[in-house]
Each structure stands twice: as C-alpha cells, then as structure tokens.
Amino acid sequence: GEAMDRRRSCGVADAVCDATDASCTEGAPEVVQTTRLYAGAIGQATAHLAETRLSWESQPRNIAIFLRRATKELIEPFEMLRDWLVSRYGVRIFVDPAAAEELVPGEATWTPEQRPHLADMIDLIITMGGDGTLLFVSSLFERSVPPVVAFNFGSLGFLTTWDFGKFRSSLTRIFEDQSHLNLRRRLHVTVVQFDEGDRPSQVSEYQVLNEVVVDRGSSPYMAGIDAYVDSQYCTTVAADGVILSTPTGSTAYSLSAGGPMVHPAVTGVLFTPISPHSLSFRPVVFPDRSVVRLQLPQSARGDAQVTLDGRVGPTLRPGDCVVVSISAFPLPCVAPLSDTHTWLASLATVLHWNDRRKQESLTSASYTETIAAARRAGEAEQAIDGGAREDGAVFDSSPTASESLDDRKTADRRRGTRRDRDKAAADGTVARSPAVARRPRHRRRAAAMEQAPELACAETIDDIESFMRHA
The missing domain is CATH 3.40.50.10330 (Probable inorganic polyphosphate/atp-NAD kinase; domain 1)
Known part of the structure; x- marks a missing residue:
C-alpha cells in the first residue's frame, strides 16, 4: 500500500x-x-x-x-x-x-x-x-x-x-x-457539510471528468454563491448556478451555458456562470494549480444542489462548501490518433463546428445552371407576351420542364384573357377582363360605360353584365 x-x-x-x-x-x-x-x-x-x-x-x-x-x-x-x-x-x-x-x-x-x-x-x-x-x-x-x-x-x-x-x-x-x-484531466471535488456548531459533519470526495455544477436546484430564488480562488475572495455568483469544468467538459454543459471550447491537453479549471444576473459576468479559465471554493453564505435564501457529471450529489445548506482542484489521476483514454486529431475530428463530426456552405465561383456548375434557368424563363415569358397574334391562332399550353405551377397558372390566365378579348373584338362586343371583375360595382359600371357608350341606358350593373353575357 x-x-x-x-x-x-x-x-x-x-x-x-x-x-x-x-x-x-x-x-x-x-x-x-x-x-x-x-x-x-x-x-x-x-x-x-x-x-x-x-x-x-x-x-x-x-x-x-x-x-x-x-x-x-x-x-x-x-x-x-x-x-x-x-x-x-x-x-x-x-x-x-x-x-x-x-x-x-x-x-x-x-x-x-x-x-x-x-x-x-x-x-x-x-x-x-x-x-x-x-x-x-x-x-x-x-x-x-x-x-x-x-x-x-x-x-x-x-x-x-x-x-x-x-x-x-x-x-x-x-x-x-x-x-x-x-x-x-479530472477534477477532485470535496463537498464539506457543516453542523449547527460550524463543525464539519460530513466530507465527501469525488472524481469528475466533465464538470461539477452548483445551482439553485428546486429553489425558486436566484442562487447566491461566494467564490474563492486560492483562499482569496473572487466574486459572488448571482445566477441560476455555476459550472466548474475540465477542458474535456468544455464541450458539454459549459458550452451550452456560453463557455469556451478548450483543447483537452490544456490544464485548467473553467468557471462558467449559468444565466447570470449581470451581463458582464463572463466565463473565465483558472490555471491548473488553482483551488476553487464555492460556499453557500449564511444569508442564502435557499439551499443549493451539487451535480457531478450529471449525477445528483449532496445538497448544500447555508455554510456548506465545495472545493475543486485538478485531480492527480487522469483518465487514460486509448485513441487511434493524437488528442489534437481526435478533438478536431469530434468538433467537425459531432458539433459541426464552423460548418457552413462555401461560397462558389460564378463560373461553377450551380451558378451556370441558375443563369440558364433564368434565361429560359425570360424567353418563355417573351413568347407569351410578345407581339400581336393572328386571329384563330392555336397556343401551345403544354408546360415545359422549367415552368413551375405558378408560372403555368399565370400563363393560362393571360391566354384566356386574350382569347376573350379577341373574340369580343371579332363579334363587336366587349369582354369583361378579370381585372374589371375584381373592381367595386360602381367602378365596374363606369369602366363599362367607357368601353361601350351604347350601354349608358342600362339601369343597373346587372343589366350590363347580362347584356355582355348574351352578346
């Protein structure tokens, strides 16, 4: 031994x-x-x-x-x-x-x-x-x-x-x-609980690979935790809690709380607040020789909960504390590659770190196809809208591969409107366009009068529309 x-x-x-x-x-x-x-x-x-x-x-x-x-x-x-x-x-x-x-x-x-x-x-x-x-x-x-x-x-x-x-x-x-x-590296965590006489009543030790969390638990009040580094007062945590993590745990809960991602070969203790009351309360990293103590003050409004690598730990009463330092016993993980290769591969494949679509050259195949599709759509629109056509011309309404459903519906409306207008011109009558049909009734009557003065004797807009339907 x-x-x-x-x-x-x-x-x-x-x-x-x-x-x-x-x-x-x-x-x-x-x-x-x-x-x-x-x-x-x-x-x-x-x-x-x-x-x-x-x-x-x-x-x-x-x-x-x-x-x-x-x-x-x-x-x-x-x-x-x-x-x-x-x-x-x-x-x-x-x-x-x-x-x-x-x-x-x-x-x-x-x-x-x-x-x-x-x-x-x-x-x-x-x-x-x-x-x-x-x-x-x-x-x-x-x-x-x-x-x-x-x-x-x-x-x-x-x-x-x-x-x-x-x-x-x-x-x-x-x-x-x-x-x-x-x-x-792992964290050596010591939880010290005191009795009513301020004497240590229970001391528990743990080895933590990712993080130790001290938060407000089930209490509805914001946690107030005094933080000390190497026995020197650091700050009072006014937040939902605080995370002390290893570089290995920097990509776990600490990252979700806004902490940095740290290479696992870097030795240090990450100090990350959880939903802090002050916006200036940002995460910090202490060196590996530091000893961090989190203590619940006697004036605390409620208890605090300790969580160790996702496992529920002891409950802190006012006066209890948690002492955290770098453990002397790391976890030896066998890996196919070095720690840098393994870490960067995990960032890319698991967290999709900085994964974005790369900007392509204007001469690439995708941009060339986009420009060609726009050119084909313009040519199709010009074929529909361009020039006068002979009476009785047959229009090809079959959709092309480049036309969408909305494009085909628009083209069909335009073809139908022109056919009605050409037929009305040949018969000497006036066809009502869809645009006119969507106008208010008094505006539709005025528009009909302008197109056909001979209908001025009509008493109602219904008479005009009846005349136009039977013409």
Whole structure:
C-alpha cells in the first residue's frame, strides 16, 4: 500500500506509471499484479502527457467490459467481442454488475467489496455505449484508472472514438502498441457539510471528468454563491448556478451555458456562470494549480444542489462548501490518433463546428445552371407576351420542364384573357377582363360605360353584365 501511494503521488495512475523512472519506486516492494505498461517518459514532463503512445510491457490478462444500461441490442456485439478476445488472446473477461444482472447473466463480475480495488484487478477497460458510459466508468475509480477503449454505441459519441465495426483490427493495433494514449484531466471535488456548531459533519470526495455544477436546484430564488480562488475572495455568483469544468467538459454543459471550447491537453479549471444576473459576468479559465471554493453564505435564501457529471450529489445548506482542484489521476483514454486529431475530428463530426456552405465561383456548375434557368424563363415569358397574334391562332399550353405551377397558372390566365378579348373584338362586343371583375360595382359600371357608350341606358350593373353575357 505504501508503494502504491508513492507511485500515485507522482500524479499519474498505476495504469500509466513512470516505469522509465526508477527513482520513483526504488526500494519499494513489488505491488499487486496489475497493468504492465508505460507511455514514454510520462513521469518526466507533464506538459507532454497528452501526446504519448500506449506501450505494453506484458499482454493484458484481465479485461472489464462495460455495457450501456438496459440495451439488449448490445448482447450480440458483446458476445462477438468476448469470444474473439478469449480465442485470440486468452484473456479473462469481466462485466459490470449491472450488465451481469440485466443483460449477460453468468458472466464474471466483481463484488461491492472488490470495487475499491478494481485498478489492481483490471488491466484494460472496454466500454460499449456513449459518453455517459465513459463518465460512469470514471466515477468508479477514485484514484488510478486502467486504460479505457471506448466503442461508440451512443447518440453523440464525442468521447467514444472507436468504431465497433472494426473492433478486430482496432484491438489488434492496441495490443501491438500502435495506438495513442490521451490523458484526460479530472477534477477532485470535496463537498464539506457543516453542523449547527460550524463543525464539519460530513466530507465527501469525488472524481469528475466533465464538470461539477452548483445551482439553485428546486429553489425558486436566484442562487447566491461566494467564490474563492486560492483562499482569496473572487466574486459572488448571482445566477441560476455555476459550472466548474475540465477542458474535456468544455464541450458539454459549459458550452451550452456560453463557455469556451478548450483543447483537452490544456490544464485548467473553467468557471462558467449559468444565466447570470449581470451581463458582464463572463466565463473565465483558472490555471491548473488553482483551488476553487464555492460556499453557500449564511444569508442564502435557499439551499443549493451539487451535480457531478450529471449525477445528483449532496445538497448544500447555508455554510456548506465545495472545493475543486485538478485531480492527480487522469483518465487514460486509448485513441487511434493524437488528442489534437481526435478533438478536431469530434468538433467537425459531432458539433459541426464552423460548418457552413462555401461560397462558389460564378463560373461553377450551380451558378451556370441558375443563369440558364433564368434565361429560359425570360424567353418563355417573351413568347407569351410578345407581339400581336393572328386571329384563330392555336397556343401551345403544354408546360415545359422549367415552368413551375405558378408560372403555368399565370400563363393560362393571360391566354384566356386574350382569347376573350379577341373574340369580343371579332363579334363587336366587349369582354369583361378579370381585372374589371375584381373592381367595386360602381367602378365596374363606369369602366363599362367607357368601353361601350351604347350601354349608358342600362339601369343597373346587372343589366350590363347580362347584356355582355348574351352578346
């Protein structure tokens, strides 16, 4: 146990320990058989943690598979994956207790007493679900975490970068040291609740991958939360709440609240207010060495609710506080590409970042077709409206490919009006145009008088229209 604490104090999980730095564990006894891997000089420069390649010292023996909850469609893919791993590598497969009870009964699992020691039991983790499944896996490990391979079976898939359709070739690459290891920082969250004598009555610790949220919960009042950074008063949050997130969580709830998108290799704590009362209250980013404390003042009008990666946490009473800092134990995610390639690909395919239609050249095929269609429409209109026609001419009313329904209706009205006018001129009568028919009755009478003075003796407009119909 002392040897494990010394190894963990370097800030890197057992799964990615500094095997190249002998001074870290010099003189320490052999630790429980666990994952045998290293990732370059990971203990030498934390600035390059995210740009490492996964390399195994010995083949993984114990693999844990986590399935998306209540999804029977994953039974067949799980059996395919299990059978292939066992037959090819001879590994032992474990499943999470919920899946062993609901989906795949009879599979090996672990007991609640063994859960705190999962990092010593498991060499590799495989998730079959979405981002929520990965968040659930992160919450199980309070300290070190084995490498995680996330196959996408979710609706979003921002963190699940592997395609299950290629799981054979993908896992072969992973076992043959041909994959990347992206270390995603987590937050260490401590919730301190006080009793009536201002003495700590309960202290709870959590590891958070995306964000911790402190909001007004079910209270109808606006939350008032005092924020401190490195024990120095920062501000009082007058809003619905505040989000403290990691760079990994910057594309989750924080982004919806107006926060920035931050590269996962950047170490820092994002401070994003939720619907703030002041429009000048904008999100900020604190360095990774900062310790942020959110405290509910004694004058608060209501309680506050803590939410950790979407899971409901403790309720804060006046005087309680939440202390947040960067965790020393990141989540090692196995990825086919580096963290920059993976992140930019997720922005483009999942969030459609800056996805817009590109402006085309005026000589492109689409613009050429648009101009040609306009030219054909103009020629058709000129053919309909142009010049006088001989009496009794036959007009082709068949629609062309470029005419729309409205264009055909307009053309039909014009043809019908001209035929009526030509017939009336030949018979010596006056045809009433649709424009005249839509005028008020007294204006229609005056217009009819101008066109046919011989109808001035008619007493009513109905007499005029009757005469015109029988002419």
